Structures are given as structure tokens and as C-alpha cells.
Amino acid sequence: MARFPIREGKIKSLAQNIVSGLTANAAMYPAPPVTAVALQAKLDSFITLGDEAVAARAAAEQVTATKDAGLEELTDAMKAVLRYAEDTVNYDDPKLSLLGWGGKAAGTALEVPGQARTLEAPRQGEGWVFLDWKEPVDGGAVASYKIERRKRPAAIGCSSPSPSNPKPHSPTKNATRIGSTASSR
Numbered sequence: 001m002a003r004f005p006i007r008e009g010k011i012k013s014l015a016q017n018i019v020s021g022l023t024a025n026a027a028m029y030p031a032p033p034v035t036a037v038a039l040q041a042k043l044d045s046f047i048t049l050g051d052e053a054v055a056a057r058a059a060a061e062q063v064t065a066t067k068d069a070g071l072e073e074l075t076d077a078m079k080a081v082l083r084y085a086e087d088t089v090n091y092d093d094p095k096l097s098l099l100g101w102g103g104k105a106a107g108t109a110l111e112v113p114g115q116a117r118t119l120e121a122p123r124q125g126e127g128w129v130f131l132d133w134k135e136p137v138d139g140g141a142v143a144s145y146k147i148e149r150r151k152r153p154a155a156i157g158c159s160s161p162s163p164s165n166p167k168p169h170s171p172t173k174n175a176t177r178i179g180s181t182a183s184s185r
Contacts, residue, residue, distance in 0.1 A: 008050070015043045111140030 005011050022029055022036035034042075082101055089095040093102050114136030123130040135142060 012043065012047070015039060015046075019043065113142045114139030116145070 005014055019036050019040045022032055022039070026036075082099070085096060085099055085101065096102055116136055117134040119131065119133040121129050121131055131147065
């Protein structure tokens with residue numbers, strides 16, 4: 001069994017086929033619930049409404065573009081006045097506040113982030129490892145993580161220093177920054 005179309009173009013095409021079919025086969029379909037003439041009127045009305053929607057959308061885009069241009073002109077003028085005011089009063093906050101503006105904000109100290117949770121290495125290969133973890137639940141926002149690695153000792157279980165390997169478990173100088181996270185994640 002055929003499926004009723006979803007897209008407008010296919011619906012219009014089917015409506016036109018129904019109108020043509022009802023008109024050409026009036027003897028076979030003598031009393032449809034909606035006549036071919038009434039269905040054609042609804043199709044014509046829909047096409048007119050679609051044309052009006054396209055025109056309205058174009059007009060809205062034009063008005064929006066004009067508004068955006070006006071906003072850009074306004075902000076450029078405001079920024080020029082604020083730069084002038086900042087230079088004139090040498091960034092004096094009380095004087096700038098008369099214009100509803102303030103000087104440069106003082107920097108704030110960053111809070112140390114908490115420890116990463118659920119650290120695991122689900123995949124690894126020769127010379128590489130894929131690490132996965134969950135962000136800390138406490139502390140400040142994480143800007144980046146620094147991952148350090150240690151070289152494996154030559155023999156498993158060899159923890160004593162040897163002349164060729166004086167510090168078998170010391171971290172190497174290779175450190176890699178592998179990612180950063182935003183505080184919103």
C-alpha cells in the first residue's frame with residue numbers, strides 16, 4: 001500500500017494527480033468527500049500561502065540584515081565614545097560609572113582544580129596509551145592536564161638501580177599535554 005507523502009512538494013504533486021484523476025474519472029468516483037473543484041481550490045490556496053511565506057521570509061531576512069547593520073553602527077559609535085571616555089578620565093572608575101561603564105576589572109586568582117576521577121587506560125599499544133577519565137567534581141576549572149610517563153624497567157620486578165640504569169623508576173623528561181577541558185563540561 002502506498003504511503004502518504006511528508007514533503008510539501010510531493011504533497012502538492014499528489015494533490016494535482018488526485019484532482020486530475022477525479023476530473024478524468026468522474027464516472028468511477030461520482031461522489032468523493034471533497035470534489036475535484038474544492039480540492040483544486042485548496043491546492044491553489046496552499047500554493048498562494050507558500051508564495052506569501054517565501055516573500056515574508058525574504059522580507060524578514062532583509063529587515064534582520066538592516067537591523068544587524070544598525071546594531072553594528074550603534075556598537076561602533078558606543079565603543080568610540082567609551083574609548084574616548086577611558087582616555088579622557090584615565091580609566092577612573094567613578095567617572096566612567098557616570099556613563100554606565102567601568103574600568104578594567106581586576107584579575108582574580110584561579111582556584112586549583114580537584115583530582116581527575118576514574119582514570120583508566122582502556123587501550124594501549126607499543127609506544128602509546130589511550131587514557132580516559134572523568135572531570136573533578138570539586139575545585140576550579142580545569143584548563144589542561146599534564147601527563148607524564150615513566151620508562152619501564154628492563155626486567156619486570158627490577159627495582160634496584162644498576163650501573164646502566166641508575167633510576168629505573170624515575171619519570172622521564174617527556175611530558176605531554178594531551179587535552180583541555182572547559183568548566184562547562
